[in-house]
Amino acid sequence: MTDMQKKQMVSEDEVRHVATLANLELTTKEQAQMQRDLNSILSYIAELNELNTSDVPPLAQVSELLTETPTSAWLREDIRRESLNRELVMDEAPETDGRFFKVPKVIER
Amino acid sequence: MDLNTLTIESTRAAIQRGETTATALAEAHLARILAEDGTINSVLATTEERALRQASFIDLLAKTGDPLPPLAGVPVGIKDVLTVKGTPSTAASKILKGYQPPYDATAVRKLEEAGAVIIAKLNCDEFAMGGSNENSAYGIVRNPRALDRVPGGSSGGSAAAVATGFCVASLGTDTGGSVRQPAAFCGVTGLLPTYGRISRYGLIAFASSLDRVGPIGRSVQDVATMLNVMAGPDVMDATADKTPCDDYVDAMSRSVAGMRIGVPKEYLGEGLDPEIRAAVDNAIEKLKAHGCTVHEISLPHTKYAVPTYYVLATAEASSNLSRFDGVRFGHRTAEAKNLAALYRESRDEGFGPEVKRRILLGTYSLSSGYYDAYYRKAQQVRTLLARDFMAAFSDVDAIVTPMTPTPPWKLGEKTDDPVSMYLADIYTVGASLAGICGISVPAGETKDGLPIGVQVLAGHFQEAKLLTVAQAIENQ
Numbered sequence: 001m002t003d004m005q006k007k008q009m010v011s012e013d014e015v016r017h018v019a020t021l022a023n024l025e026l027t028t029k030e031q032a033q034m035q036r037d038l039n040s041i042l043s044y045i046a047e048l049n050e051l052n053t054s055d056v057p058p059l060a061q062v063s064e065l066l067t068e069t070p071t072s073a074w075l076r077e078d079i080r081r082e083s084l085n086r087e088l089v090m091d092e093a094p095e096t097d098g099r100f101f102k103v104p105k106v107i108e109r
Numbered sequence: 110m111d112l113n114t115l116t117i118e119s120t121r122a123a124i125q126r127g128e129t130t131a132t133a134l135a136e137a138h139l140a141r142i143l144a145e146d147g148t149i150n151s152v153l154a155t156t157e158e159r160a161l162r163q164a165s166f167i168d169l170l171a172k173t174g175d176p177l178p179p180l181a182g183v184p185v186g187i188k189d190v191l192t193v194k195g196t197p198s199t200a201a202s203k204i205l206k207g208y209q210p211p212y213d214a215t216a217v218r219k220l221e222e223a224g225a226v227i228i229a230k231l232n233c234d235e236f237a238m239g240g241s242n243e244n245s246a247y248g249i250v251r252n253p254r255a256l257d258r259v260p261g262g263s264s265g266g267s268a269a270a271v272a273t274g275f276c277v278a279s280l281g282t283d284t285g286g287s288v289r290q291p292a293a294f295c296g297v298t299g300l301l302p303t304y305g306r307i308s309r310y311g312l313i314a315f316a317s318s319l320d321r322v323g324p325i326g327r328s329v330q331d332v333a334t335m336l337n338v339m340a341g342p343d344v345m346d347a348t349a350d351k352t353p354c355d356d357y358v359d360a361m362s363r364s365v366a367g368m369r370i371g372v373p374k375e376y377l378g379e380g381l382d383p384e385i386r387a388a389v390d391n392a393i394e395k396l397k398a399h400g401c402t403v404h405e406i407s408l409p410h411t412k413y414a415v416p417t418y419y420v421l422a423t424a425e426a427s428s429n430l431s432r433f434d435g436v437r438f439g440h441r442t443a444e445a446k447n448l449a450a451l452y453r454e455s456r457d458e459g460f461g462p463e464v465k466r467r468i469l470l471g472t473y474s475l476s477s478g479y480y481d482a483y484y485r486k487a488q489q490v491r492t493l494l495a496r497d498f499m500a501a502f503s504d505v506d507a508i509v510t511p512m513t514p515t516p517p518w519k520l521g522e523k524t525d526d527p528v529s530m531y532l533a534d535i536y537t538v539g540a541s542l543a544g545i546c547g548i549s550v551p552a553g554e555t556k557d558g559l560p561i562g563v564q565v566l567a568g569h570f571q572e573a574k575l576l577t578v579a580q581a582i583e584n585q
Binding site: 003010015017018019020021022023024025026030033034036037038040042045048050051053055056057058059060061062063065066075076078080081084085088089091092093094101103104106107108 | 344542
């Protein structure tokens with residue numbers, strides 16, 4: 001068994017760290033629940049380590065497998081098109097002056 | 110007129126012949142939603158004004174006597190992860206509550222241009238994350254065939270609405286089985302087109318290397334008709350492929366005789382419900398009777414498909430869902446003392462538990478120190494899974510498998526155990542990862558009256574073959 005496969009792979013601190021990276025706030029109760037769930041999912045995912053993949057290239061997009069249409073053929077012509085209606089787009093913002101999105105202060109003095 | 114048995118073609122034909130009008134049908138479906146959706150909860154919003162405007166246009170067209178377009182007057186529901194201009198499109202999440210997108214999804218626009226009457230936005234798992242439709246911020250959806258059971262997910266509302274007569278057909282989306290599995294659970298037909306076959310412009314992204322738009326209908330011909338209308342490239346989506354389209358309705362009249370059908374032994378193993386196994390065997394016998402030859406094949410990496418899927422889909426989700434930050438659209442927390450707190454608190458209040466779980470898992474597997482062990486590893490196994498299918502399709506024309514290991518389970522039965530919920534995806538995620546096309550076809554029911562679906566799979570852009578085989582199973 002490798003380190004990856006041991007139970008409790010994710011500590012409480014790591015859950016907090018990952019939540020910070022993901023810009024999520026978790027209550028203490030949520031933290032415990034997520035730690036339990038992540039560990040249960042990750043110990044299942046550890047099955048992938050049974051496979052030797054040292055010579056296998058990673059696949060990001062299945063289109064890479066299909067030679068019929070080379071990536072270059074997907075690019076559209078570089079011509080000017082109408083964009084979305086600005087008023088409609090800005091209407092959906094929580095706070096705006098019609099031109100910009102308003103947010104709270106970024107830098108505290 | 111029985112709203113439960115209308116098909117796309119019978120609807121169009123009835124309007125063409127003047128037996129009914131598009132307006133009367135739209136009104137009848139809207140009335141039915143109002144009267145009966147309280148129990149099922151498949152509809153998040155109706156689009157009455159837009160529906161009646163389109164219906165009156167179709168009725169004017171019908172009066173001219175000219176042939177009507179293929180979906181003329183057909184009431185269609187749209188999964189809430191697809192944008193419909195000026196109509197709340199929330200992905201069943203609180204974080205997009207009230208969001209009215211400024212544009213239509215391309216698939217929606219194409220259906221409407223072919224005459225469809227967009228009638229409702231349909232409930233689903235939040236951001237399409239789930240296999241039971243118990244993760245919606247707007248309440249669970251019930252299976253119309255058994256109200257104490259799940260309708261499947263994530264397109265549970267799309268399948269339930271078609272099954273219960275709220276619309277004739279619908280759009281779902283399928284990232285890891287989300288069209289096919291609920292179609293099987295509700296006794297309707299659901300198509301997973303090849304990755305890139307239908308534009309995803311206007312699809313609120315979950316996992317971009319996997320997400321696909323797929324139609325749900327009451328027959329193989331219905332989903333073929335919708336595919337005909339929606340397939341093809343789109344200037345708004347660089348992943349919408351330019352491979353030429355076939356005539357998918359014409360494929361209905363082609364013969365399956367002589368086709369080689371593969372049955373993967375890994376899909377018939379432990380955990381498969383015996384009644385579902387019997388339905389698969391029955392479908393295979395029918396194909397033999399139609400002149401197909403049947404061959405046992407192997408997809409040796411099948412058991413790794415679910416863990417691979419949950420690494421890759423969550424990693425992509427953690428990236429895609431970072432756009433929900435309370436700044437440009439959707440929910441913003443009431444009072445945040447600075448920008449960082451605004452992001453965190455808006456997201457905390459807006460996302461439900463399954464979405465948070467997946468964002469955390471995805472962030473974890475992409476984070477420093479774990480990337481190679483999880484994300485890159487899963488991408489490598491994805492290559493092996495895709496190679497399995499490509500090798501199989503060098504030998505057979507199509508593959509037949511069960512759609513789900515079990516019939517729809519009871520509401521609440523798996524909600525406390527994410528891994529057992531994920532394991533239910535065992536027969537769906539392989540095709541998702543490989544990018545091939547697939548379909549769930551109704552194949553009878555269990556002795557308790559629960560619907561059973563049989564899955565047909567075909568190679569990349571082989572939808573015509575797929576539909577020909579599916580139709581032969583349907584006509585059993």
